[in-house]
Each structure stands twice: as C-alpha cells, then as structure tokens.
Amino acid sequence: MSIEPDHLDRAVEALRGMAYQHRLHILVLLRAGEATPAQLCEVVDAHPTAVAHHLRNLGHAGLISRARRGRNVYYALRDDATGRLVDEVLAFVSDRP
Template identity: 45%
Template sequence: MATTLQALATHSRLLILSRLRESPATVSQLAEAVEMEQSAVSHQLRMLRHLGLVQGRRSGRSVTYALHDNHVAQLLDEAVFHAEHLRLGARDQADETA
C-alpha cells in the first residue's frame, strides 16, 4: 500500500498524472508536456502501469496513455485537496510542541 501511494510521492509522476487527467496523451506528448526525456517518462509510466494507475494502448507506432479509470482521477483530486489544506494549516505549528 505504501508502494501504491508512493506513486504520488514524486514530482515527475504527479506531473504526468495531472497531464493525463486532462486528456490521454502519447509518450512523446507527455515527455514534452512535463519536460522530461522520453526514457524517463517511459520508466515512470512503467511504474504507473504496474500500479494500475494508467493504461496504455498502441495506435500504430505510438502508445497513448490514459488514467486507468475515474477512480484515479478522484484520487488525484482528493490528494490535491488535502495537500492544499495541509499546506495552509502546517504553516509554522511545526515546532510549537504545544
């Protein structure tokens, strides 16, 4: 389970998923969108695939990726929501042990 959640623990994967949340995209499109090398994107997509977060379909020479289902989109939304909430509340109460 930690492994699954770790999929959202990296900037690059979060960018990829956010991009896919808008609409499906090919690997090269993703690479350009998130400003990463094709190789790096493929590696991350591999992990996301194994975790069941995304899905890839071949069309000719390119492979189009998309979020696996609405569940994933929802997960992303909730993650953003909570992260935002926490970011605000966690301002400086970090060190006040009280």
C-alpha cells in the same frame, strides 16, 4: 474499521507509484485525457527515458492504462477512481499553508 491486508498492500503500491513529482505531474496531465509519451515529454521537465520509466511504474502501480493505435502508444488514467485520487491529493495540499 477493518480492512483486508491485500487492500492495504494495493493502496500502498498505488501511493508509492505516484510519490514522485514527475509521476504525479503525469497523472495530472492524464486527468485531462490520454496522451503519448512524446506529448507528456513536451510538458514534463524530464528526459524521454525518464518519462518512459515513470510511465512503466505508474502502469505497474495500476494507475494508468496503455493502448497501442498504429505506431502510437497512448496512456490514460486507469479509471475514474484514479482521477478522484489525483484530485483528492491535490485538494489535500491546496488546503495546507
């Protein structure tokens, strides 16, 4: 099987982006729908500054999107493929002892 080096680079960037417990937790939460940073902070056991940092990294990795509506900023998974990736990662670990 052949794969373009650019595709490998983007895959590594996405996997690095989600390779922290808080970031993966945020992705799992966003799997249920969009949320504000304040809503995420209520569930993720991290300081709001840390959550903002994780959101920035997830955005740079291309895993989430950001939309401003009025004074609020909402984050969501980038697309259905991102949701499937999160599901597959969780399925992978649930099948392991």
